[in-house]
Amino acid sequence: MExxxxxxxxxxxxxxxxxxxxxxxxxxxxxxxxWGSPAFEEEAKLWLERCANAGYTCPTWxxxxxxxxxxKEQEKVLKQEFAAMGAQLPGQSFGTHMLGPVLLELGTxxxxxRFLPDIVxxxxxxxxxxxxxxxxxxxxxxxxxxxxxxxxxxxxGSKIWTTGxxxxxxxxxLVRTDPDAxxxxxxxxxxxxxxxxxxxxxxxxxxxxASEFCQVFFEDVRAKADNLIGEKNKGWxxxxxxxxxxxxxxxxxxxxxxxxxxxxxKKRVAKRLRGIADAALPYVGERDGKLxxxxxxxxxxxxxxxxxxFTLTMKRSGEEAKAQKGPSHTASMFKLYGTELNKRRNxxxxxxxxxxxxxxEGEGFQKNELDHxxxxxxxxxxxxxxxxxxxxxxxxxxxxxxLPD
Numbered sequence: 001m002e003x004x005x006x007x008x009x010x011x012x013x014x015x016x017x018x019x020x021x022x023x024x025x026x027x028x029x030x031x032x033x034x035w036g037s038p039a040f041e042e043e044a045k046l047w048l049e050r051c052a053n054a055g056y057t058c059p060t061w062x063x064x065x066x067x068x069x070x071x072k073e074q075e076k077v078l079k080q081e082f083a084a085m086g087a088q089l090p091g092q093s094f095g096t097h098m099l100g101p102v103l104l105e106l107g108t109x110x111x112x113x114r115f116l117p118d119i120v121x122x123x124x125x126x127x128x129x130x131x132x133x134x135x136x137x138x139x140x141x142x143x144x145x146x147x148x149x150x151x152x153x154x155x156x157g158s159k160i161w162t163t164g165x166x167x168x169x170x171x172x173x174l175v176r177t178d179p180d181a182x183x184x185x186x187x188x189x190x191x192x193x194x195x196x197x198x199x200x201x202x203x204x205x206x207x208x209x210a211s212e213f214c215q216v217f218f219e220d221v222r223a224k225a226d227n228l229i230g231e232k233n234k235g236w237x238x239x240x241x242x243x244x245x246x247x248x249x250x251x252x253x254x255x256x257x258x259x260x261x262x263x264x265x266k267k268r269v270a271k272r273l274r275g276i277a278d279a280a281l282p283y284v285g286e287r288d289g290k291l292x293x294x295x296x297x298x299x300x301x302x303x304x305x306x307x308x309x310f311t312l313t314m315k316r317s318g319e320e321a322k323a324q325k326g327p328s329h330t331a332s333m334f335k336l337y338g339t340e341l342n343k344r345r346n347x348x349x350x351x352x353x354x355x356x357x358x359x360x361e362g363e364g365f366q367k368n369e370l371d372h373x374x375x376x377x378x379x380x381x382x383x384x385x386x387x388x389x390x391x392x393x394x395x396x397x398x399x400x401x402x403l404p405d
Contacts, residue, residue, distance in 0.1 A: 025086025066120035095119035129173030146175035189235035192223035280352030329399035
């Protein structure tokens with residue numbers, strides 16, 4: 001415990017010295033430049049650089065690949081101290097939460113040395129090439145082909161619902177390398193540059209008005225054969241492993257952002273849910289110091305209780321999993337419940353705002369109301385991305401409960 005306390009004190013000193021004012025919760029009387037101002041952007045870049053140089057963007061990764069080499073206990077202290085200052089851990093991405101952990105487990109030493117440091121420093125942004133127009137829930141039916149040609153693979157096909165592909169540099173992608181094998185046995189996992197000739201990226205506009213998803217087309221795209229992760233035609237096991245990491249990441253939204261359920265975390269969750277009541281107050285009114293709508297009070301209270309229980313269950317599961325390496329099939333349980341909980345949270349606020357939550361543009365609506373409309377619509381995709389709720393129920397039935405097919 002003395003070593004942990006020593007680490008805590010060292011980290012506090014490091015944060016005080018290195019975290020720019022715009023990247024922390026400011027003390028009373030301090031003035032913060034507005035979000036998007038040059039000062040904010042420059043300090044955000046500086047904060048990312050300092051955290052990456054210290055290995056804190058990937059705190060438990062080995063120092064040989066740019067991480068900080070922290071233990072799980074030290075990582076917990078790090079999250080607590082960052083939260084206490086109100087500082088965000090920068091550079092979090094598909095690379096840090098999904099591809100990186102898979103490479104640490106299954107990549108060659110050469111692949112780790114080549115790709116992991118760039119993830120730590122956010123020098124390369126990654127996109128995920130999984131779903132296809134005809135292969136979503138039944139992912140193993142994918143048809144994007146990769147044919148070996150010398151020391152390269154030639155890729156043809158398309159991927160859809162590819163988050164952030166229009167802003168990404170590289171893609172980790174599932175491709176079919178043996179069309180004659182059973183569908184789960186002819187898949188490989190490969191990495192390639194999205195700036196390669198033959199790649200076309202088309203953003204998809206969502207009902208929320210955003211275009212964070214894309215369809216990506218491949219026409220004779222060439223990828224180096226040594227970018228294949230694991231064995232040829234054995235990519236399905238890698239795909240499933242990465243999905244466990246992805247579902248663990250997505251499930252955090254149910255707890256208001258993931259992480260451990262420390263006392264500070266529980267307070268932040270409760271504060272967030274009280275924020276629903278505060279937001280509802282101008283629309284619902286109050287009686288005896290409470291929201292006037294008793295049914296709405298009940299919904300908010302139930303959501304708060306469920307969120308705290310969910311957060312504590314995630315913490316307990318994390319403690320039990322310390323002996324194992326990486327997430328398990330319980331990630332599907334957390335993904336299912338966390339995303340449905342986040343959708344419910346948005347529905348409650350929509351109910352509270354009434355017709356003011358249904359505006360899109362024009363007079364008669366405040367910015368926070370228009371923002372909520374878009375957030376509510378976006379939340380509908382939570383139970384689709386990373387595997388639908390129906391897929392998660394199947395995984396839970398087979399892999400967690402051990403029920404027969």
